Amino acid sequence: MTLRPLHRRQMLLAAAALPFATWAPRAAFARAPSTEPPPPLLLAREAADGLDPAGYLVSEKFDGVRALWDGERLRFRGGGTIGAPNGFLAGLPRGQPLDGELWLGRGRFDALSAVVRREQPIDAEWAALRYLVFELPGGAGSFAQRVERLRALAAAGEPQRRWDVVEQAPAAHAEALRARLAEVVVAGGEGLALHRADAAYRTGRSDVLLKLKPVRDAEAVVIGHTPGRGRFAGQVGALRVRDEAGRVFLVGSGLDEAQRRNPPPVGSVVTYTWRGETSGGLPRFPALLRLRSPGW
Numbered sequence: 001m002t003l004r005p006l007h008r009r010q011m012l013l014a015a016a017a018l019p020f021a022t023w024a025p026r027a028a029f030a031r032a033p034s035t036e037p038p039p040p041l042l043l044a045r046e047a048a049d050g051l052d053p054a055g056y057l058v059s060e061k062f063d064g065v066r067a068l069w070d071g072e073r074l075r076f077r078g079g080g081t082i083g084a085p086n087g088f089l090a091g092l093p094r095g096q097p098l099d100g101e102l103w104l105g106r107g108r109f110d111a112l113s114a115v116v117r118r119e120q121p122i123d124a125e126w127a128a129l130r131y132l133v134f135e136l137p138g139g140a141g142s143f144a145q146r147v148e149r150l151r152a153l154a155a156a157g158e159p160q161r162r163w164d165v166v167e168q169a170p171a172a173h174a175e176a177l178r179a180r181l182a183e184v185v186v187a188g189g190e191g192l193a194l195h196r197a198d199a200a201y202r203t204g205r206s207d208v209l210l211k212l213k214p215v216r217d218a219e220a221v222v223i224g225h226t227p228g229r230g231r232f233a234g235q236v237g238a239l240r241v242r243d244e245a246g247r248v249f250l251v252g253s254g255l256d257e258a259q260r261r262n263p264p265p266v267g268s269v270v271t272y273t274w275r276g277e278t279s280g281g282l283p284r285f286p287a288l289l290r291l292r293s294p295g296w
Contacts, residue, residue: 040203041066041203042201042202042204042209043204043205044209044211046210050174051212053177055196055198056171056196057144057197058180058192058193058194059167059168059192060166060184060193061190062101063107064101064103064104064109064112065082065103066100067131068097068137069092069100069131069163070097071094072094072095074092076296078292078293078296080296083116083119085121085123088121090162091160093153096153097136097138098137099134099136099137100131100134101132102129103129103132104128104130106187106190107188113293132164133154133163133165134165134168136153136201142198143197143208144168144197146201147165147168151165170197177194181212181214191211191212192213193211194211194212195210196209215273216273216274217289219243220242220243220251220272221241221269222239222240223241223248224239225240225263236260236261236263238255239251239263241270243283247282247283249282250286251286251287251288253288254287269291270290270292271291272289273289
């Protein structure tokens with residue numbers, strides 16, 4: 001019997017259920033009702049320094065919102081349904097799953113988030129979005145073969161198609177990979193994704209998909225809050241979080257004034273950045289990057 005690996009969000013939420021003392025702020029975000037279980041998706045690991053890119057197909061890692069088209073609905077990675085307008089959905093292939101990112105442009109994640117969160121979508125805003133597809137869920141063959149199938153599907157979907165296939169290309173050697181990363185970052189991009197060209201379709205966190213970025217990021221679940229001091233007195237000083245490896249640490253940098261007054265509640269999943277590790281194996285200089293909305 002083959003056991004399906006736990007989705008990262010399931011592991012994080014399970015970790016949050018463990019008892020932990022917490023300081024209670026005066027205000028907290030309202031929790032949204034729970035949604036459907038998250039769909040099984042492939043999740044990336046961090047690329048090692050000096051990685052040899054032989055055998056990988058390389059693409060830009062887009063700073064967007066992960067979206068699964070299951071053939072009928074467009075869903076967030078966390079399980080919720082994305083309220084896209086009918087005109088946008090009509091341009092997606094009925095009955096054919098796709099996996100990709102909704103994207104508005106480099107450095108425009110906050111604007112994108114506002115668009116996709118609306119309960120009543122605005123057609124003009126969605127017209128500016130791109131659905132960048134990089135995987136064919138459940139598809140047979142190698143990743144390289146699935147990319148070719150995606151390209152054929154895209155060509156057959158003209159002219160009403162509302163999605164594009166992410167460009168995938170090999171990198172000859174480590175120096176070429178570094179040059180490609182520098183090109184993307186200088187242009188305002190987030191980094192690169194590397195997918196084993198020979199990999200069969202799979203889900204869960206795996207080395208067949210790697211992310212390469214100048215600043216590392218990861219997710220953790222909020223398990224408590226610590227009180228602020230000095231100019232932050234009466235507010236939140238830091239978020240106490242637990243990552244999927246079970247490490248517990250504080251994230252105090254990166255919170256804006258509104259988040260210190262009204263912090264992400266216990267059970268929230270946050271993305272943080274860090275620079276290396278301490279002698280004790282904890283993330284060094286962790287800083288809040290963003291909060292994932294419930295259901296995402």
